[in-house]
Amino acid sequence: METATILLRGHDIGALPVLDGPNLVGMVFYAQLLGAEPSQPVSDVMIRDVPFASPDLSVREAANLMASSRVAHLPVMEAGKLLGVVSPGDLLPEVARSFDPLTELPWADSLREWAIAQLKSGREITVLFMDVDGFGAFNKRYGHIVGDAVLQSVTQTLLSVVDPARDFLCRYGGDEFVIATLRPADQAAEMARRIQTRVAEIHVEGASGERIAVTVGQFGGKRTREREHVHYAATLNSLINLASRDCTARKPGMARPQEAGRETRLRLAELDVRWDGRIAIVRVDLHVPVVRGGQGAPTDVLRYPASSSAETDEPGILRIVTETTATALRRILPEGYDYIIEDVLTASTAYGERVVAVAGRFIAPERTLSVVGCVVAGTDAYRAAAAAVLDGVNRLVGKLALPAAP
Numbered sequence: 001m002e003t004a005t006i007l008l009r010g011h012d013i014g015a016l017p018v019l020d021g022p023n024l025v026g027m028v029f030y031a032q033l034l035g036a037e038p039s040q041p042v043s044d045v046m047i048r049d050v051p052f053a054s055p056d057l058s059v060r061e062a063a064n065l066m067a068s069s070r071v072a073h074l075p076v077m078e079a080g081k082l083l084g085v086v087s088p089g090d091l092l093p094e095v096a097r098s099f100d101p102l103t104e105l106p107w108a109d110s111l112r113e114w115a116i117a118q119l120k121s122g123r124e125i126t127v128l129f130m131d132v133d134g135f136g137a138f139n140k141r142y143g144h145i146v147g148d149a150v151l152q153s154v155t156q157t158l159l160s161v162v163d164p165a166r167d168f169l170c171r172y173g174g175d176e177f178v179i180a181t182l183r184p185a186d187q188a189a190e191m192a193r194r195i196q197t198r199v200a201e202i203h204v205e206g207a208s209g210e211r212i213a214v215t216v217g218q219f220g221g222k223r224t225r226e227r228e229h230v231h232y233a234a235t236l237n238s239l240i241n242l243a244s245r246d247c248t249a250r251k252p253g254m255a256r257p258q259e260a261g262r263e264t265r266l267r268l269a270e271l272d273v274r275w276d277g278r279i280a281i282v283r284v285d286l287h288v289p290v291v292r293g294g295q296g297a298p299t300d301v302l303r304y305p306a307s308s309s310a311e312t313d314e315p316g317i318l319r320i321v322t323e324t325t326a327t328a329l330r331r332i333l334p335e336g337y338d339y340i341i342e343d344v345l346t347a348s349t350a351y352g353e354r355v356v357a358v359a360g361r362f363i364a365p366e367r368t369l370s371v372v373g374c375v376v377a378g379t380d381a382y383r384a385a386a387a388a389v390l391d392g393v394n395r396l397v398g399k400l401a402l403p404a405a406p
Helices: 002-011 059-069 088-098 108-120 135-142 144-161 185-199 232-250 314-332 381-397
Strands: 015-020 023-029 074-078 081-086 126-132 167-173 176-181 214-220 267-275 279-291 300-311 338-348 354-363 368-376
Touching: 002 015, 015 081, 023 074, 059 074, 108 167, 108 176, 108 232, 108 300, 126 135, 126 144, 126 185, 126 232, 135 144, 144 167, 144 176, 144 185, 167 300, 176 185, 176 232, 185 214, 214 232, 232 314, 267 314, 267 381, 279 314, 300 314, 314 338, 314 354, 314 381, 338 381, 354 381, 368 381
Parallel strands: none
Antiparallel strands: 015 023, 074 081, 126 176, 126 214, 167 176, 267 279, 279 300, 338 354, 354 368
């Protein structure tokens, strides 16, 4: 026990695997050393028959195994050989980065990894983009507790429909979900109809029996020839954007964009930035003002959220904020248009004000334009970085026929 104590304290760890030759026979934890006789063998106090993780177990599965087994450290084994030990401190940042705690679904970055791998292997992807009809008003009417219950119920319904062997489901943001699937377009459409039927059967306590519905947009699964010079991430972005627009176009009773000739300015509605010293999680929500019936002043907005996460240091967060804002912007732009971040700069004016400048390229079907947006940061440099993206592009997108529902 004295030797185990020295090892634990010297390496600042909470547990040690106990080996008999090459074989793992148990684990000894720091709490078990307190009050123990220094000469006592660890075999007297170690926990035997501890569960172990295989190296290909997902982070989420390892965290669930750790919780269900009530152990604070989990040995990692392969072919009877000890490879290492993971702790909650190892797993929690990865779980927080990759999974939504409310629905326990992965975020979009995991879907992107899966879908890009499928495209690289030559498989075709169909994307279903879903959101809950009238969820904002529903949330206000019944409260966020009931709203969260709706999202959880929709999640369980989606999980009952997808096949993990050929579908990947994620929470995209807010009340939006995305499924990337290897199913052909006609089979994906059938799955979308099945989803809508099952969601309509959901009953949530506290919602006064109100019907829950989702709108599903779809794109992809119809390739007729092999792609050449493929940029897989751009292909996936296009599929998601077009499925999102199809979802918006299918919404009943939605508003039209402002009439041609009336300038539309994109607005940064929400920005949420979280950084734990290693992983940054960024969520952006852009709004487009719209008018009902195509006349008069704007009376409503269309929402275009985006989220991302990445390992970075603090200076790198500004870049992630601008890239996430650009992702939301791409969902708004018409087909054939794009916006690429080139550089993010900060500087101080003669009056001591901090300014954030974002340089980028606005890509149109006929030409590519260099654009720069600048915003005084004040006390929130992250929001200024997102606003600088819009400052650069608003003059260009103002008169475009932006996507909207009929």
